[in-house]
Amino acid sequence: MAPAMAISPSSSLLAASFSVILLLICSAAGTKLYAQALGNDSGTPVENIFENAETDRVTLNNIPQASSQYYGNLSSNVLIFQTSVSIACATTKVIRPPADHEPPVRTIIATPIQNGTYPVILFKHGFSLANCFYTQLFEYLASSGYIVVAPQTQLTLDSNCTEEINETAEVANWIPKSLEALLNASIPTGDVVIPDVSKLVMAGHSRGGKIAFALALGKANATEIPSFSALATLDPVDGNGPDSEFIPKMVQAGCNHTENALSIPVLILGTGYGSKHSGPLGIMPPCAPACCSHAGYFNCSSSPLIYHFVALEYGHLDFLDDSEIWTPIMCTSGTSKAPMRSFSGRLLVAFLQANLEGNEEDMEYILEKWDEDIDSVKLDEPQIYTEDTLILKGPLVSNPKSAFF
Secondary structure: OOOOOOOOHHHHHHHHHHHHHHHHHHHHHHHHHHHHHHHHHOOOOHHHOOOOHHHHOOOOOOOOOOOOOOOOOOOOOEEEEEOOOOOOOOOOOEOOOOHHHOOOOOEEEEEEOOOEEEEEEEEEOOOOOOHHHHHHHHHHHHHOOOEEEEEOOOOOOOOEOHHHHHHHHHHHHHHHHHHHHHHHHHOOOOOOEEEEEEEEEEEEEOHHHHHHHHHHOOOOOOOOOOOOOEEEEEOOOOOOOOOOOOEOOOOOOOOOOOOEEOOOOEEEEEEOOOOOOEOHHHOEOOOOOHHHOHHHHHHOEEOOOEEEEEEOOOOOOOOOOOOOOOHHHHOOOOOOHHHHHHHHHHHHHHHHHHHHHOOOHHHHHHHHOHHHOHHHOOEOOOEEEEOOEEEOOOOOOOOOOOOOO
């Protein structure tokens, strides 16, 4: 492999700015539907949204399901909606919350719609990304029996993540107060869906993975937020290089499980291509430099249990929907997002079933069969940190200097 190309901070900022511009251009493809979204959804009373439940129910039925005998077939009987109109998410159903139960920021909800009590996943999107870019992953999780709450924070190039952390904390505080009322005002079938806030999971991708770690570590300004039962991150990124001034700094050189002390189980899923240069002629910096991404978070964190997986032949944005066709331009990508997204959903569910429900069957299967390309995803040997012991230790990747995320 060729040595990493050194990129100046100004070049990194230029590349980041280019990514934002391209993202906005690509997102603008949905603006043709914006007027329709406004006309059909904006301001509609929530009790009138579903006069025809069969036509108005939002489901995505093309999610690849896990193939293992331990997993079975999943139902896609879920509802996915956003709480206000967004140009980038113009094709996502809008359901206006009752005024006294509106979330602090525009939020996507993915939920089962059958009677039951379900754990809640608070999911933070990545840098420059819209929360609706993860809709297929959200449906996978909701169809597996989890309520997903995915807030959209403002687009920013600021290296200080404090505001995003605090905005996400506000949503965490909103969940036990208003999520149940919003769900049961929105579900067309009359079924009662109860969020189990005693099983609240913090999750995130890329910069959102950093936000997720920060909240789980209590770095929000809020005096009190609900406690989390587990932490799950997809290719988390701390900054654009080992010497970058990103706030808070979560990954330090030479860590030995000493920096980020957590008391809950943790899942870290990284990508093998995240540390590669991308774009025409490889001019784009890595989206997830190894110095400051999944391996760093694993090395710098301690917990009763941390899982670290790496999908070797997939990239930083391969968790996103198939419709986001621009992603290989920004970040080196695998051949198809579908297997990666399917495996990611499966791994998240297996991790949560093992640690929230005590059902370890599928997690044990993945750990045992990791070298058999589960769901057509080639994995590095998993690493597990538990009770001050590192087991199943696999090789770590090299250390590129710079990236945006």
